[in-house]
């Protein structure tokens with residue numbers, strides 16, 4: 001029965017608000033089982049059209065608009081994390097995304113942001129998490145910690161925050177929850193200046209990195225462009241147009257932006273992607 005509900009919601013997203021709590025629990029368990037079978041580093045061959053989506057943060061309307069516009073047109077969708085907190089419709093947003101993942105597992109990829117890591121690394125404010133009872137908090141916590149950490153295609157690596165200090169791309173599959181490398185991926189910020197590791201931000205505690213670290217890690221991983229979100233206070237493109245930061249939520253900005261590209265071309269800089277408002 002839940003399969004049918006999931007298929008219905010994938011087609012008519014507003015129905016997600018009518019899920020009973022028992023159905024919601026089953027949705028979370030099914031999503032967790034599916035996600036645990038996926039690698040932490042999702043690697044796809046360089047084919048077809050892809051859309052990258054920044055933080056949606058409870059902006060259910062953004063998610064619906066993107067799915068209507070791109071999914072039916074044969075694009076694969078990569079969401080860069082932070083689906084909950086801040087915006088008003090966190091629960092509808094994450095439940096709809098999990099239904100979509102279950103209905104279209106090969107076309108939708110939901111990466112993990114710091115807001116999905118609440119169960120291992122608490123933060124404030126966390127309005128979505130605080131509104132849940134203990135049992136639902138644990139169920140969402142486990143399901144959302146099962147999300148993959150990075151996405152690799154063509155010359156692109158996509159993840160939520162900063163690059164993890166690994167020796168090779170494949171090592172991302174071994175990154176442990178709440179480890180230093182997990183914190184770099186989900187919490188890391190970039191600063192537009194020379195330097196390697198620039199210490200934690202004294203206010204937010206986020207690890208910060210400079211251009212030398214970016215160039216060293218991108219060379220090591222064999223990638224040209226990083227697509228990420230997470231950090232509202234940085235220009236959209238930095239580091240010779242090789243680091244692109246997207247935001248796709250009205251919880252942050254009046255303009256919601258996605259990056260669109262066709263994989264048949266070589267991706268060398270952010271100029272090889274189209275930024276589109278949604």
Ligand SMILES: [Mn+2]
Pocket residue numbers: 082113114115160186229230231
């Ligand atoms: Mn974030």
